[in-house]
Amino acid sequence: MDDEQTNAAVLVISELVTNAVSHVGSGLVTVEWIRRDDLLLIDVGDEAPHKPPRVHLMTGDDDEHGRGLPLVMMLTRQFVVLRRDGVSGVAPQKIIRVAFDCPETGNDCCLAQAAWAGES
Known part of the structure; x- marks a missing residue:
């Protein structure tokens, strides 16, 4: 992934985690993320499988909310909502899965390094 793609992936993760915390309120x-062939798949899950994400396709100029998921959809190759059933004491989850193109390169998909750069 080049720097632009890496920055987009970090922005998407930030948006999806912020949505999960803001709209779900509590829970895990x-x-x-995993690389599969030439894709980087990122899953963000929350413990509110009954609350599907609401995508606002039209927002007003002064609206403070509603732009995040359309932005995520524009930046990613794929946007899918999945449900993971709970097992062995683990609550069911809603999973937002996004995909980025990640062709074979010398630096591989180094999202983990980029996401935590600067932390000691």
């Missing part, structure tokens, strides 16, 4: 929020 998870972030997982």
